Amino acid sequence: MAFGDFHTHTIFSDGFGTVEEMVNSARAKGLSALGISDHSMTPFDLRYCMRPETNIEKYEPTVREAQKRARELHNFPVFLGIEWDLGSEIDRERYDYTIGSVHYIIRKNGDIFPVDSQPEKVFGGIERVFGGNRLDFAKAYFEQVVTHAEKNKPTFMGHFDLLTKHKTVDEDDEAYLAVAREALAEMLKHVPLLEINMGAVIRGLRSVPYPHPKFLPLVLELGGKVILSSDAHHPDKIAFQFPEMLRLLADIGFTHVSRLTPDGIVEDEIATLL
Numbered sequence: 001m002a003f004g005d006f007h008t009h010t011i012f013s014d015g016f017g018t019v020e021e022m023v024n025s026a027r028a029k030g031l032s033a034l035g036i037s038d039h040s041m042t043p044f045d046l047r048y049c050m051r052p053e054t055n056i057e058k059y060e061p062t063v064r065e066a067q068k069r070a071r072e073l074h075n076f077p078v079f080l081g082i083e084w085d086l087g088s089e090i091d092r093e094r095y096d097y098t099i100g101s102v103h104y105i106i107r108k109n110g111d112i113f114p115v116d117s118q119p120e121k122v123f124g125g126i127e128r129v130f131g132g133n134r135l136d137f138a139k140a141y142f143e144q145v146v147t148h149a150e151k152n153k154p155t156f157m158g159h160f161d162l163l164t165k166h167k168t169v170d171e172d173d174e175a176y177l178a179v180a181r182e183a184l185a186e187m188l189k190h191v192p193l194l195e196i197n198m199g200a201v202i203r204g205l206r207s208v209p210y211p212h213p214k215f216l217p218l219v220l221e222l223g224g225k226v227i228l229s230s231d232a233h234h235p236d237k238i239a240f241q242f243p244e245m246l247r248l249l250a251d252i253g254f255t256h257v258s259r260l261t262p263d264g265i266v267e268d269e270i271a272t273l274l
Contacts, residue, residue: 003246003273004259005239006035006081007099007158007195007229012059013038014048017235019066025235027076034238035260036063037081037099040088044112045104049085060094079260083158086148087112097260099229100154100191102144102162105129105137115141119166126168134169138176142183149190155265156193156227156258159210160184165200171212184215188224193258193265196249198240199231209245216252225267227258246270 008022009015017025019036026034039049041056050056060080067078079096086102105113113125130136141163149157161180163169169176188194200206211219219226226249230240249257249270256267 002030002032003228003239003242003257003268004031004033004035004077005230005232005242006033006079006097006156006227006260007037007083007197007199007231008035008238009038009083009231009233010036012056012062013050015233017233019062021235022232022238023066023070023076023078025238027070027074029239031239033077033079033260035079035081035097036066037083037097040082040084040090042085042088042104044087045114049088077260077262081155084152084154086144086152097155098152099156099158099195100148100152101158102141102148105140105144107140113140115163116165122166122168135173135175135179138163138169138179142179146183146186146190149187153190155191155260156195157187157191158195158229159197159199159231160187160194160215161211164210164212165205171214177214180215181218184211184218185222188219188222192223193225193227194219195227195229196245197229197231198245202230202232202237202240209248213248213252216249216254220253225256225258226254227260243274246274250274 010019041049063080070076070078081097082095083101084098087106092098103116113129126137197210228242230238232238257270258265259268
C-alpha cells in the first residue's frame with residue numbers, strides 16, 4: 001500500500017498496541033509511512049488521554065526512538081503526532097504534526113459536555129445542557145470545531161462530524177446539514193486539510209467515514225484536501241479499508257490524497273494508489 005496512516009493510538013492513551021507493534025503492523029501491511037497520534041491531556045477528563053503520572057513524559061522519547069530505529073533499519077518514516085483536543089494545552093513544536101479534534105463542548109459557564117462518550121452520557125447531556133434540542137447541540141459542537149481550527153490551526157482536522165457517532169442527530173435533516181456545511185466551509189478557511197476517518201466504521205457504529213460522504217463534494221468545491229486516517233486503536237486495524245475509501249474519493253471527484261513525508265505534505269494521485 002503506497003500510502004500512510006497518520007491517525008493511530010497506542011497504549012500511551014486509549015490504544016491496545018505498543019508503538020513498536022503499530023510500526024511493525026504498518027510495515028507488514030506495506031504502508032509508506034505511519035503517524036502515532038495519541039490523545040493530548042484533557043485535564044477535565046483523564047479516562048482516555050495521556051496523563052502526567054503515567055505516560056505523557058514517556059510518549060515523545062518512545063516514539064522518537066521508534067522513529068530513529070525504523071529510519072535506520074528499514075528506511076521507514078514514522079512521525080510523532082498528537083491528537084490535539086480543544087481544551088488541551090500542548091507545545092506543538094515537540095511534534096511533527098497535530099490533529100485538531102473536538103471531543104467535548106466547553107461552555108462559557110465552565111460546563112463541559114462530552115461528545116464522544118457512552119451513549120447514555122451523550123444523550124443525557126443533550127437533555128441536561130440543551131433541553132433535548134439536538135440542533136442546538138450540533139450548533140454548539142460545530143462552533144467548537146471552527147474555533148479550534150481558527151485558534152490553533154492544526155496540521156489537519158480530525159473526525160469533522162464526530163457528534164453523529166451515536167446517531168444523536170438526523171443526518172438527513174436539512175437544518176442539521178445547513179449547520180454542518182456552514183461550519184465545514186468556515187473550518188476549511190483556517191485548516192484546508194481534513195481526514196477521512198474510519199474510527200466509527202472500525203467499531204461497527206457507522207458504515208461510512210467521518211466526514212459523511214455527502215459533505216465531501218463541498219470539500220472538493222471549496223478546494224479542501226483530504227488525508228486518510230484509520231483512527232486505529234489496535235495494530236490490526238491500521239489502514240482499515242483504505243482502498244475502499246480511495247475509490248469513494250475518486251467517485252466523488254477527488255484526484256489526489258495528501259500524505260506526510262519528512263519533507264512536508266505531498267499529494268499522491270489516487271489513480272496510482274488503486
